[in-house]
Amino acid sequence: MSHSNIIEIRNITKSFPDKVVLDNVSLNVKPGEFLTILGPSGCGKTTLLRLLAGFNNATSGTISIDGKDMTDIPPHKRPVNTVFQRYALFPNYNVYDNIAFGLKLQKVDKRDIEQRVKRALKMVGMTDYEHRDVESLSGGQQQRVAIARAIVNRPKVLLLDEPLAALDLKMRKDMQMELKEMHRSLGITFIYVTHDQEEALTLSDKIVVMNEGRIQQIGTPTDIYNEPCNSFVADFIGESNILNATMIHDRLVRFMGIDFECIDEGFGENREVDVVIRPEDIYIIRNAEAAMFRGEVRSCIFKGVHYDMIVATPDGYELEIQDYNAFEVGTEVGMLIKPADIHVMYKERTENHVRGVMTDATHVTLLGESFECEAQEGIVAGMEVDVAFAFDAVELTDDSDDGTSWGIIRFILYKGDHYHLTVRTDDGENIYVDTHDVWEDLDEVGIKISPKSLRIKAL
């Protein structure tokens, strides 16, 4: 076991009877790092933190902290302390006794406790609050006490579970700066869980982006922002235009029907890819002649420093563009994109693949329901098959009883001229759908697939 890592997480899986919350997660954390676990709610980030604190046990895999295996170590013996989202201050103790709680248990000398509590209070800017009742404090003050209560024990690792989520925006910004300063002066490892991408970018040395129980990407804030590894990360971190594209050959990519120079290599030739262009990386000019492509401004919203505009191209693509200058709605404009600002990503998938069983010559069972299909040669009833169908072969209906199967929309990605939806079907499989219709997250939809579009292969 290498000692250059303070935390080593190896192949952790955590499943509850009805759901896999963490799926084979591995992660190393270096001493003194400010690491943020970022993801939407339900992505497993809090569960991962609770495994580190010892409040839950993993179904499989190991966690070691400071070189020691933590599998059988109860929370009170772990060299970590936690700052809880809802503070979890003991209402039966005052501020001083809350902070001194851990030190008293360690039987630290009384004078020493007093000194350390005072120093911790000073660090969180709460000097002279020792004898206040914790319930009389504001949310921000309670969180400061909670932080002081954790750091006073000088843990090897400080775990923070969305500590600022309950605070208002102004207070949150102030506390972010203070946390960063605290991290610098204490020199201990911070593991910070949040769903707020801006907070993650501001605070962290390293960000771990999670979704659906899996790590999507690990990297520095600049890496994650500039080089997202898939469309989920690109969409979740900051604003972005994500489009279907074809990599014609090295350094030439085609999207919106136009060939663009780029700087990415090694994707092969004529390969389907996704491209990400940040709204601030598209240059918008009045002179449409000099532009790479043209469009018409559809909306223009002032955002304080910049204007946020939606520009539609003649081919029906909509792009989000940010610029310091306002362009009036209806204006013909031209756009330029620099090669270095086009980020090419592998597609995670190019069509749906689902396992199924043939029930008879023209019916196949998949997603727990029987779908009609065209008669297949060489495939008989009872055979296990792989069923492939295109993203746009799926038709979604408002009424979940109206389709052959039904599901819930879990993720919506706008791809310039259409939506790419992730639909979780009722038996737990994900299928992906391209559509022009507008749906909302968590909508229940009926799923229809036209018999012609199902391509069936024996397994």
Added chain:
Amino acid sequence: MSRLKHIFSRRRSLSIPYALFLALFVVMPLVLIMIYAFQGEDGSFSLSNFERFIEQREAANTFIYSIGIALITTLLCIAIGYPAAYILARKTTSTARVVVMLFILPMWINVLVRTLATVALFDFLRLPLGEGALIFGMVYNFLPFMIYPIYNVLQKMDHSLIEAAEDLGATPRQVFTKVVFPLSMPGVVSGVMMVFMPTISTFAIAELLTMNNIKLFGTTIQENINNGMWHYGAALSFIMLLIIGITQLLSDSKGSSTNDGGVL
């Protein structure tokens, strides 16, 4: 007429039946107790009833003995009821729930039937009736009133407080003594009120389980009133109510900030 209609249409008017009931059967009797307690045999104002309570030691001794029995009952109820409430609140196993259900199940049966059954049980086991049987009967009857308020508080307790304590280095035992128990005090106080108060004035349980050998304060009051000594009986009741009132006030001022627990 329209004014009357207005009054009856307000939601508050729904409480009129209860207010009438309260006035007739709770407030009136209490006022009568007050009046009777401060009247001599001739009906004039007098403190003679209270003088008698102090001079004739018999009633006073019974009173002190009753408080003793009530204290023991209450302590035993805490000792048995707290763990039961704790197990129920954690709901870790279904068997735990069944066990606690068994505590509560007998409460669906009338108290006299239960007590007579206890007498029969003691007979069957050839155990002597008396003080021991009395305390057993009291604990048996009042235990649920201790379990419920404690269970309420424990169940509502924010689980992250327990995790925070563990996280700060508290062993499971320390988590209990330093966080869970102190925070469950409102429930315990509530339970004490619901057990201690009624046990002082119980008489049916005492009569049946001691074959009338041990007198509790409730029995003394009942005897006096049965024998037509309304004024003395009222005075004794008044003294008991006074003591209950004082205890209530004391516990109120103590747990006023955390009265979310309990059923009182």
